[in-house]
Amino acid sequence: MSFIIAAAGQGRRMGAGGNKVYMPLGDKPVLAYSLAVVEASPLVDEVIIVTRGEDIHLCREIVAAGPFRKVKEIVAGGEERQDSVAAGLKAVAPPAEWVAVHDGARPFLSLALLARVVDAAGKTGAAVAALPVKETIKRGNEEGIVTATLVREGLWSVQTPQVFRREWLVDAYSKAKENGWTATDDASLVEKAGYPVRLVYGEEINIKITTPGDMILARAILAGEWSCG
Numbered sequence: 001m002s003f004i005i006a007a008a009g010q011g012r013r014m015g016a017g018g019n020k021v022y023m024p025l026g027d028k029p030v031l032a033y034s035l036a037v038v039e040a041s042p043l044v045d046e047v048i049i050v051t052r053g054e055d056i057h058l059c060r061e062i063v064a065a066g067p068f069r070k071v072k073e074i075v076a077g078g079e080e081r082q083d084s085v086a087a088g089l090k091a092v093a094p095p096a097e098w099v100a101v102h103d104g105a106r107p108f109l110s111l112a113l114l115a116r117v118v119d120a121a122g123k124t125g126a127a128v129a130a131l132p133v134k135e136t137i138k139r140g141n142e143e144g145i146v147t148a149t150l151v152r153e154g155l156w157s158v159q160t161p162q163v164f165r166r167e168w169l170v171d172a173y174s175k176a177k178e179n180g181w182t183a184t185d186d187a188s189l190v191e192k193a194g195y196p197v198r199l200v201y202g203e204e205i206n207i208k209i210t211t212p213g214d215m216i217l218a219r220a221i222l223a224g225e226w227s228c229g
């Protein structure tokens with residue numbers, strides 16, 4: 001399986017003035033955590049990292065320090081996450097039957113979660129890690145007034161990894177380009193292209209580091225102050 005790591009963001013919501021995947025977390029940068037997991041996974045044959053052109057030198061340093069030998073290519077990303085994954089997908093060689101996409105900003109990927117998503121994708125053709133929504137979900141207008149309270153039943157909060165039959169993901173990205181579809185995750189495009197996507201129980205610990213509060217949480221997780229499946 002080819003494994004694409006999307007790491008070409010700008011970290012605007014982190015407000016640290018740089019790409020959060022290169023921020024230190026414990027003794028290594030955020031990006032090095034998921035790289036270590038895929039390096040150890042027998043399910044992953046090759047890794048493609050997508051990062052901003054200006055960060056490629058930082059990425060190379062992390063790969064060399066690992067050393068992360070499965071990294072086949074480091075490619076430059078695009079304006080939006082979708083553009084970055086599209087760039088990564090171009091680097092996946094056609095013999096690969098399966099492609100996984102993961103956020104570099106999710107350092108606590110586990111081998112067990114990756115195996116669960118791969119297993120489900122093997123049966124359905126596409127699968128994503130996700131958790132049922134726990135809180136009441138409301139829609140609000142620009143003035144902050146509630147316009148609707150949604151039915152929570154059946155709603156899932158989606159994570160990565162997301163695993164797809166390569167041909168499905170390539171087809172979905174080509175249809176997205178043709179029709180101008182945009183999405184915040186890869187599965188949305190695959191769904192829109194007409195393919196079934198299986199939801200697989202993710203892990204609460206598999207957070208996406210997005211804001212400064214998430215970095216505090218990540219440090220607590222690392223220190224063993226919080227852990228749960």
Ligand SMILES: Nc1ccn([C@@H]2O[C@H](COP(=O)(O)OP(=O)(O)OP(=O)(O)O)[C@@H](O)[C@H]2O)c(=O)n1
Pocket residue numbers: 005006007008009010011012013014019020021050077078079080081082084085103104105106208209210
């Ligand atoms: N153009 C982009 C935007 C995002 N990402 C990656 O997609 C993941 C999830 O994105 P997000 O949390 O939104 O990261 P940022 O774009 O860095 O954050 P922000 O939106 O706050 O700027 C991250 O690993 C990020 O590096 C990417 O590869 N290319």
Ligand SMILES: C[C@](O)(CO)[C@H](O)COP(=O)(O)O
Pocket residue numbers: 081103157158159160184185186208
């Ligand atoms: C792919 C993702 O991590 C699934 O939760 C998420 O959609 C990324 O969204 P963002 O807008 O880049 O934060």
